[in-house]
Amino acid sequence: MKFRVILPTIVDTFNEEVQVEFAHYVDDATEVQVRHLDYGPASVEGEYDEALCVPNLLEKAIEAQNEGCDGVISLCFADPGVKAAREVVNIPVVGAGESSMLFASMLARSFSVVTVLPNVIPMIENVSKTLGVQSKLASIRYVNIPVLDLVDKEKMKEALFAEMVKALVDDKAHALVLGCTGMTGVASELQDQLREHGYDVPVIDPSFAAATILKGLIAMRVKQSRLTYMAPTEKARTFR
Structure with a gap:
């Protein structure tokens, strides 16, 4: 494979x-x-x-x-x-967005996404609507850290944990999704940290x-349906 x-x-x-x-x-x-x-x-x-x-x-x-x-x-x-x-x-x-939301919606009746910036909130909402899980989306929170600054793992984890607790307590989320693929390698650690504080919930890594x-x-051995995703019609197209 x-x-x-x-x-x-x-x-x-x-x-x-x-x-x-x-x-x-x-x-x-x-x-x-x-x-x-x-x-x-x-x-x-x-x-x-x-x-x-x-x-x-x-x-x-x-x-x-x-x-x-x-x-x-x-x-x-x-x-x-x-x-x-x-x-x-x-x-x-x-x-990555659709995959993680599918897992979260399967594991809990509600979930929150914790992402990077407020700029991406409408985009995440659109993914949930297209996927049909918007009714389970409790909230979208953000850590206010640009994608390229996510290399500071300690700062990222601290901000994520704070927003995750707010999502669980204030927004009644029952599962959590990391809302950026730059948030790598921290899901399990955050899940354990939350459990230590009394919140036994899944934290989904989108990657x-x-x-x-x-x-x-x-x-x-399956792929996207050709009834939904029809092959493009033949015509002239230009690229860069």
């Missing part, structure tokens, strides 16, 4: 960390390839950034299929380009969730 993780960013800040993290999510028989964009935004923190990242992300998805990959992950919580990529490739494509969903789809 071989799948490609596409980071919708032109910087390689998280490439090595993602490669190391994904090695924990798969077995030795699975090859994970991490790629970032050739052109687009440095991070996705709004609709403008998302629009800028999609063209090259689609090119990268097509490239992955042509190079023999079995599936693709768009590694951003806003799931940029996922629906479009499903139209143009014949291998399964999954997003781990996406890897698990994609592995399952590949193993089941």
Whole structure:
């Protein structure tokens, strides 16, 4: 099994960390390839950034299929380009946002997402609506830390824990989702910390969730429905 993780960013800040993290999510028989964009935004923190990242992300998805990959992950919580990529490739494509919300909605009657900035809240709401789980979304909270500053893990964990407790107490969430794929390697620690404070709830890592969903789809030998994601019509198109 071989799948490609596409980071919708032109910087390689998280490439090595993602490669190391994904090695924990798969077995030795699975090859994970991490790629970032050739052109687009440095991070996705709004609709403008998302629009800028999609063209090259689609090119990268097509490239992955042509190079023999079995599936693709768009590694951003806003799931940029996922629906479009499903139209143009014949291998399964999954997003981190949809994958983690599916797990959270299965494990609890309500969940909250804790993300980076208020700019991305509408995007996360859109993912929940498209997925059909908006009725279970208790709240979206944010730590007010830009994506590229998430390299300070201690600052991130402290801010996440504070907002998670507020989500559980004030918003009545029964599960929690990390709302950015830059929040790697901290879900289990935060889950344990919450349990020590009396909150025995799941904390979902979006990268781990996406890897698990994609592995399952590949193993089941299924992909997106062509009745939903119809192949693009033949016509002239120009790219960069």
